[in-house]
Amino acid sequence: MARLRSKDLAALALLSACSPAVPIEPQPSASSSAAPLAARASAAPPPAPPPSIAPSSAPAPAPRIAFSVAEAEEILYPAGVPGDAACPPATDAPSRVRCLLELRYGGHEGEKKTALSLFEASGSVAGVEREQMMDGGFRGTLHLVPELPVGRHEKHLSWVTASSIDFDAFFEGLAKHTDKPVQYRHRPIAWKFFRSVNRTTPSAYAIGWTVAYNVSGSLHGSADAVRETLFHEIFHLNDAARSTGAQQWSRRVLGPIHDAILAKCGTRAACLTPYAPTTTMVRGGTYYAFQPNNGDAVHEYAADLAARYYREVRAVLREEKPLRPAFKCGPEENARAWRLLADEFFGGVDLVPGC
Ligand SMILES: [Zn+2]
DSSP states (O other), X not given: OOSSOHHHHHSOOOOXXXXXXXXXXXXXXTTXXXXXXXXXXXXXXXXXXXXXXXXXXXXXXXXXXXXXXXXXXXXXXXXXXXXXXXXXXXXXXXXXXXXXXXXXXXXXXXXXXXXXXXXXXXXXXXXXXXXXEEEOGGGOEEEEXXXXXXXXXXXXXXXXXXXXXXXXXXXXXXXXXXXXXXXXXXXXXXXXXXEETTOOOOSEEEETTEEEEETTOTTOSSHHHHHHHHHHHHHHHHHHHTOBTTBOHIIIIIHHHHHHHHHHHTTOHHHHGGGOSSOOBOXXXXXXXXXXXXXXXXXXXXXXXXXXXXXXHHHHHTTOOOXXXXXXXXXXXXXXXXXXXXXXXXXXXXOSOOO
């Protein structure tokens, strides 16, 4: 299935501004370990008890706090928590974050409920991006402004929350097929919503366990499209978490494959088609995975490959019709990249039938 409908391809199809990400220590996936997750290597959270394994009829356990109170405050109120905020500062961290969420989403009951449910289930906090001017590479300079996902933007908060639930199911499904740890963090995430003034790009970008989400993003047309875009973005965070020096995993390990494809094809779409993990293209450019002037394009190749892996393996886990043709059944470079990715990030699991 194509990531985008053909009419969407005519629009600027941009996944990510993909600023160079800050190297972060790898953290275990919440689905594969009982250990609490750290928000950032530089801002370790207070230790939290491991979650208890409770029957489904038991009350939901308190969320594992990965973001410190200070971080949650910054996500919800980047310009500072209002001085008259009615949230007592001395309460325990989850209570303080819940109170701030209730305050931030005040007057929007449905959205408040969704933001609280996202926090309870994943520890993720849905807030806003700071206003800023961004160098968007081939997109030019962009003016980003905070935009809370309420009112006519409410669907985006719902889609993020649904994606988070889907990712839980995906990683729980994967874990059943391997004895190896799945070293992949898909939650908690700092969700920072914004609007790009007079533009529909970038749709999203990722840095430091944060995914910034454009409520007017050209790729955010449906729940399915959003889910795959967010998987792509969260992959960037995990790729950065495996950095060695300045090199992300994708440069170090997939770089030779990506470089060889570029040497062979340049930016010629017809030549690149068999190698492109998704159909996402840039108007006037080429496949997103091979687009120049967009940072190191191997980062995008790897994130699109991860999104393709998610799409194909998810279909198998859900006993849906398999996607054809399977990516790994294309040129031999595809099979190599697929195996390297699965081994590093997904416990070596490959549920897609052989070619
Ligand atoms: Zn990207």
